[in-house]
Amino acid sequence: MDLEIYDDTKNVPEEKIKLIEDILNFAGSYLKLPENTEMSVTLMDNEHIHEINKKYRGVDKPTDVISFAIEEDDPDEVPIILPEDEELDIPKNIGDIMVSMDKVKEQAEYLGHSEDRELGFLVVHGFLHLNGYDHMKEEDEREMFGLQREILDSYGLTR
Numbered sequence: 001m002d003l004e005i006y007d008d009t010k011n012v013p014e015e016k017i018k019l020i021e022d023i024l025n026f027a028g029s030y031l032k033l034p035e036n037t038e039m040s041v042t043l044m045d046n047e048h049i050h051e052i053n054k055k056y057r058g059v060d061k062p063t064d065v066i067s068f069a070i071e072e073d074d075p076d077e078v079p080i081i082l083p084e085d086e087e088l089d090i091p092k093n094i095g096d097i098m099v100s101m102d103k104v105k106e107q108a109e110y111l112g113h114s115e116d117r118e119l120g121f122l123v124v125h126g127f128l129h130l131n132g133y134d135h136m137k138e139e140d141e142r143e144m145f146g147l148q149r150e151i152l153d154s155y156g157l158t159r
Contacts, residue, residue: 003024027128037093037094046100062103064100067097068097097130117157
């Protein structure tokens with residue numbers, strides 16, 4: 001997976017960055033995504049994610065994770081027409097995840113598990129949203145949360 005990780009806090013230890021890379025690559029393999037799938041993760045504080053949450057979701061408070069999936073079919077976008085006789089391996093950008101590192105710490109403490117477990121949970125949760133999973137309906141929630149648990153347990157980040 002072609003993964004970009006941005007640390008807006010300028011404080012995230014290298015081992016946490018490595019955990020994000022490893023678990024997202026594992027999750028990408030688990031879902032059998034093409035190797036050249038692109039996405040980004042931005043790590044930020046509560047203040048920054050609060051601004052984004054308010055601006056894009058209309059929710060005036062910080063949250064733990066926000067996903068912005070890249071929409072495939074934008075009717076206003078001019079299509080790129082490629083020659084039919086060429087096979088091109090064009091990467092697919094699935095979108096961006098934003099994680100509040102303040103919330104990672106707060107929620108790990110509240111839930112009584114490690115910050116690594118919480119960080120892994122949040123990035124996998126966001127990653128699944130980027131791949132079309134949701135939890136608005138009960139049956140969708142069961143599917144998404146079950147898959148989340150499978151990925152985290154298989155990776156070794158259990159509660």
